[in-house]
Every structure is written in structure tokens, then in C-alpha cells.
Amino acid sequence: MSVESQQERPAATARQQWMAVLAKSDSDRLQQYWQGLALSPDYQFIRKPEIGLTMLRGRIGGGGQPFNMGEMTLTRCAVRLASGTLGISYVAGRHPQHAITAALADALLQEDTRQNLLQKQLIEPLQAELEAGRQQRAAQANSTRVDFFTLVRGED
């Protein structure tokens, strides 16, 4: 996929945001929040959790050619609620339970009746934890920053 087509995409939709949070969150923390909600929706598997490999593609800098970096494990799942809403999840690693919970949450979040509750009690706390973790890592990395000062040697 070219860079252009990615840039042309509209800003991430609300669904993309919550799917990203659900997928990136720590498996145990997600289960804790999920069980705290005590929801037990009726559902049917459209695709049972499957573990497989996916190719990661990278690009050096902003302008390099895309290259295949390597493969990673991935768990995916699709469920349909009794009401007919379809929920989908893709989760890094081998985590069938995480994938099921994320798919169920995705489905419930699409339903207007439960969206507010789940946004407040599941997505927002998880997002805050993700952000805190990211900032902690950034702070750790920042503390090791070295600024180099070199004289121009006139090679350019």
C-alpha cells in the first residue's frame, strides 16, 4: 500500500480508535475491566479465535521503499451478538481470550445503548493506561538522550 493512499484516508473513526485501544491494551488489564463491567452478552462466533502469522512491513524514514521486516503472531476473532451486531478483533500475539473480549467489546461499542458505559468504564481507563505507559517509556528514553556537537568538516 502506498503512502499516498494512507494519507488520503480520513481521520481515524471512533471505531478505529476503540479497536486500537482494545488491541493494544494489556491482556490482564482488559480482562479486569471487562469482568468489572459484568456484561454477559449472548453471542455466536462467526470466526473462532485463530492464531496465525502476519507480515510486518516497514519503511525507513519517510521516503524509503517498503520492506518486509518479519512475521509476527496474530490472533483474530469475529463474533455476532444476538442483536446482529458484528464485532471484530485483531490482537498481537497468541491471546484467544483477549481476542474474544476485544471482539465482544467492539460489538457492544457499536450499539448505542451500551456505547457510553463502555467508553467511560473500559476504553477511557485503558487508553489512559496506554498513554501513561507510552509517556513513561518516552521519559526513560529521553533521559538517555545525548546531543552531539560536531564541527562541520566540509565534506558535503
Add this chain to the structure above:
Amino acid sequence: MPVSSHELIAGFAEPVAASQQVFRAALKVMSEPGTLVETDYVEQAPKGLDLSTWQLALSLLDPDTRVWLSPTLAANDAVISNLRFHCQCPLVDAPKEADFAIALHNELPDLAELNWGTAEYPDRSTTLLVQVPGLNSAPFWTLSGPGIEQTRTLSIAGLPETFCADLIKSRQRFPLGIDIFWCCGNRLTALPRTTAIKAGMTEPSQNDKETC
């Protein structure tokens, strides 16, 4: 074309075990042509496909198999969405390019339009999956050849006469040819290219349709 999420239905409940069982059934009907096998590993099929057609598709198709669909199926959102979601198979416009062709009995492609394989690689031919309104062992066609001890009878309802004639004649080009799975409800049978077909005298009656 995007997948229509509201059309998606469940695939196999136990994907590994069920697709192996269905593959076993496909092997059985191919190696003993004309035997009828019932497969019951899914509860529902996409609207427009029979249970056995859908189970064969789930078992045989994957991202490496190019699939051609007959016009009604190709225009059916439920069918293409579920094929793309569960099998991830590429769909092609020309039957000649397809590894598998799925057709309704009244929309069969000319056999000549399919890929018959080459003399070096006769196995690279198109495999045809045909969904028919009636399938039983009434004596309409008399089959003989490998996998059949003496003869076996098979009756398939709803086939155009020209197609039957072409199929019988296609045996002259062996080892090139088309292997065909016949699907009806949850029943399945197959006629590989090795099976010689002798046409019977009577048409498959309407009663045959009720048996399915």
C-alpha cells in the same frame, strides 16, 4: 469490493476437525465416483448456496485458489462476502483462469471454457462444483471406471442436455478433463474425469427433486 458485514455467517464450529472431515468426504466421493455422502458440519450456508457446496468451499478454498462463480452467485452479496471472509479466495471473471468454478445447474459454463490442464500437468485443470436440485442413485447414468467395482448408477436433476453430452464426450480427451463435484442440500457426490458415463433412457423425474 468490501465485505458486507451484515451478511456474514458462522463458518465451521471446529474449523480444523470439520474441514478435515469434509475433505475426507470429498476424497471418498472422488475415489468412489457416484457414491453419495452427507456432510453436516455447518448449520447454515449463505443464501444461495447449499450446505454441501458451502462446506466444500470452506474446506477446499483458500487464498491460493482462484474461484469463478456463475453469474447469479457472483451477483449474490451473501455468497461473495462469506467466501471472501472465510476463504479469502480471489474471485476471477474468466472460468479459464479459475482453479475452482462454482456454478448453479442452470448456469453451467461450457466445458470448453474451463481450464482442462495441459498434457504435462493435467492436474492443473479447473475443478467444477455444481449445485443441482436433485441428486440420487436412481438409474439414469450408468457409471464405470476406477473406484467402481462393476457399475454404479447416478441421477442428477436439472442438467442441460448439451452439458451432459459434452461431459460424456470429454472423456475422449483423457488425461485432460474436468473433475466435478455435485452438491445438493447436504449431499455430495463427484464424477472425476476417469469415470465413463453411459446415458440412460429416462429423464430424471420430478420425483428425484423431492428426495433432496
